Amino acid sequence: MLPFPSLLIIDRTSSTALYLQVSKQIIALIRKGILKPGMRLPSTRELAQSLMLHRKTVVAAYNDMLLQGWATTVPKKGVFVSPVLPELNPKIWEQNLKKVPDSNTTPFFYRNSFSVITDLGSDVAGYDIVIDDGLPDSRIAPLDLLAREYRARLRRNLQLKGRTDSLSVGSILLREALTDYLFETRGIRASVHNLLTTQGAQMGVYIAAQLLLRAGDAVIVGEPNYFMANNAFSYQNARIFRVPVDEHGLDMNKVEEICLRERINMLYVIPHHHHPTTVTLSPQRRMQLIALAQRFNFMIVEDDYDYDFHYQSSPFLPLVSYCPERVIYIGSFTKCLASSVRIGFMVAPQEMINEAAYVRRMINLRGDFIMEDALASLIREGDVARHIKKSVNIYRERRDYVCALMKERLFAFSSFEIPTGGMAVWLRFSEAYPLIHVAAELAKHRILISDGRKYNTGPFNYNAIRFGFASLNTRELSRVIELLTAVLSKEVNGRSNA
Incomplete structure (x- = not known):
C-alpha cells in the first residue's frame, strides 16, 4: 500500500473543503500515473485513520471521485481507480497546424458562432x-445518498432490454416521481406523457429553441437576459427583441408594442429570480403575459431554474399551472443538489414532448437513466424535500x-x-x-x-x-x-x- 499520509497533504486552514482536498489530490496522483487504473484504494476507514479525518469526509471524497468517473466500486471488494479514466491526452493543435501549408484551408466546413458565444467558462484550477x-x-x-442509490442500481447490473425508445423521454421512474412532486410543490398537473428529462435546464432551453424557432423567427427576451439563452436563440438565427426588465420583471407594455408590429413565435421568461438581475415577475404581469400569449398566439418558455429558493414569502405558482397549452416549462435539480448533478425536466403538451424527445435523441440517445432512477428514489423518500x-x-x-x-x-x-x-x-x-x-x-x-x-x-x-x-x-x-x-x-x- 502506498504511503498515503505523505502523499496527501491536508491543510486545515485552507478555505477548500477537506473532502475536496482529498479527492483533488488523489485525482492528481492518478493523472501523474502514481495510482494506476484498476488499483485498489484504501478503505474509507483506513484512509480516514491515516489522515486523521472523519470517515464521512473520506466517504464524501470517494463519492466525488465516483461521480466524476475517476473511481469505481466493486461489491465486497472496495473502491478502485477507474479502469477507464475520464480524461484523454489532448492533441497540441498548434503543432499539428504547422504541418499544414499556409495556402491550405481547413479541410471541412463548420458553423462559426464565436460572435454569439460570449462565455466559454474559466479554468478554476489555481484559485482558492x-x-x-x-x-x-x-x-x-445529500450526494452520499444519491451515490448509494446509484451504486445499488449498478450492482443490479441493469440492462436496457429494449428500453432505448422509451428512455429518449427519460426514466419512467423519475417522470412518475415528478408528476406527484410538481403537483405538490408547484401546482402543476402533468402526466408522464407531458414530461421529458434533460441534462440540466440549458438543454431544455436549447430543445425549446429547436422546436419553436427557425431562421428569421422572432423571440422576445428580457434586457438584460440569461446570456446562454440568448446564445441558443442566436444559434437558430432568430430575431431577438429585447424588453426592459425593471423591479417587477418584464415590461408587458413593451411586449405588447412589439407584438403589434411583429409576428412573435416565442417569449422567454425567467419568472423567479430573473437571470441576471434576480427580480421576480409580479402576479399582475404574469396574468398580462398569459393574456398576450393567447391574444397574439405565441408560446412562452418558462425557465424556472431555481423555483425552490425563496426567503421572504412563498413562491408564485408557475405560468404553466394556469395555461399549460401555451407554456413550455423548464426546471432543474442542479440548483437544489449540486452543479455536477445534471438533471432537469421539461413540461409541455404531449405533442411537443414527442417532438422534444426526437431532438433530445439526436444529441443524447438515452441519458443517464440509472442516475435518474436514483434521483427518483430520493424524491419518493422525501430526501430532496x-x-x-x-x-x-x-x-x-x-x-x-x-x-x-x-x-x-x-x-x-x-x-x-x-x-x-x-x-x-x-x-x-x-x-x-x-x-x-x-x-x-x-x-x-x-x-x-x-x-x-x-x-x-x-x-x-x-x-x-x-x-x-x-x-x-x-x-x-x-x-x-x-x-x-x-x-x-x-x-x-x-x-x-x-
Whole structure:
C-alpha cells in the first residue's frame, strides 16, 4: 500500500473543503500515473485513520471521485481507480497546424458562432475561491445518498432490454416521481406523457429553441437576459427583441408594442429570480403575459431554474399551472443538489414532448437513466424535500450575511438590491471601477470573479456581476468581501496619488 499520509497533504486552514482536498489530490496522483487504473484504494476507514479525518469526509471524497468517473466500486471488494479514466491526452493543435501549408484551408466546413458565444467558462484550477453566478453548495447536498442509490442500481447490473425508445423521454421512474412532486410543490398537473428529462435546464432551453424557432423567427427576451439563452436563440438565427426588465420583471407594455408590429413565435421568461438581475415577475404581469400569449398566439418558455429558493414569502405558482397549452416549462435539480448533478425536466403538451424527445435523441440517445432512477428514489423518500428545506435556511443566512457586508464595505463602490430568493446578488459597480480591472486584481489573490462582460449586450455595459453567495460559507464570503474592498480602495488611492 502506498504511503498515503505523505502523499496527501491536508491543510486545515485552507478555505477548500477537506473532502475536496482529498479527492483533488488523489485525482492528481492518478493523472501523474502514481495510482494506476484498476488499483485498489484504501478503505474509507483506513484512509480516514491515516489522515486523521472523519470517515464521512473520506466517504464524501470517494463519492466525488465516483461521480466524476475517476473511481469505481466493486461489491465486497472496495473502491478502485477507474479502469477507464475520464480524461484523454489532448492533441497540441498548434503543432499539428504547422504541418499544414499556409495556402491550405481547413479541410471541412463548420458553423462559426464565436460572435454569439460570449462565455466559454474559466479554468478554476489555481484559485482558492470561485465566485460563481449562483450555484448550490455541494458540500451540504445529500450526494452520499444519491451515490448509494446509484451504486445499488449498478450492482443490479441493469440492462436496457429494449428500453432505448422509451428512455429518449427519460426514466419512467423519475417522470412518475415528478408528476406527484410538481403537483405538490408547484401546482402543476402533468402526466408522464407531458414530461421529458434533460441534462440540466440549458438543454431544455436549447430543445425549446429547436422546436419553436427557425431562421428569421422572432423571440422576445428580457434586457438584460440569461446570456446562454440568448446564445441558443442566436444559434437558430432568430430575431431577438429585447424588453426592459425593471423591479417587477418584464415590461408587458413593451411586449405588447412589439407584438403589434411583429409576428412573435416565442417569449422567454425567467419568472423567479430573473437571470441576471434576480427580480421576480409580479402576479399582475404574469396574468398580462398569459393574456398576450393567447391574444397574439405565441408560446412562452418558462425557465424556472431555481423555483425552490425563496426567503421572504412563498413562491408564485408557475405560468404553466394556469395555461399549460401555451407554456413550455423548464426546471432543474442542479440548483437544489449540486452543479455536477445534471438533471432537469421539461413540461409541455404531449405533442411537443414527442417532438422534444426526437431532438433530445439526436444529441443524447438515452441519458443517464440509472442516475435518474436514483434521483427518483430520493424524491419518493422525501430526501430532496428535506434537503431543500435545510438549504433554504442556510442560504438565507448566507444572503443576509453577505448583503450586510456589502452594505457596510462596498456602498461607496457599488449598488445592489437584497434578492428575495435565489442564490446570487446582482452587484452593479460604479463606472469608475471597471470590473475587468477588479477581476484581474482579485485573480492575483487566487480569487476568480467574472469581469461582467458576459452580461453585456450591444450598447449596454452594466459593469455588474451576479455574486453567487450560496456556494460559499461565511468565512469564504468574509475573505472575498475583505479583498474586494481592498482592491477597490487601492483603485481610489491610485487615482488620488495620480
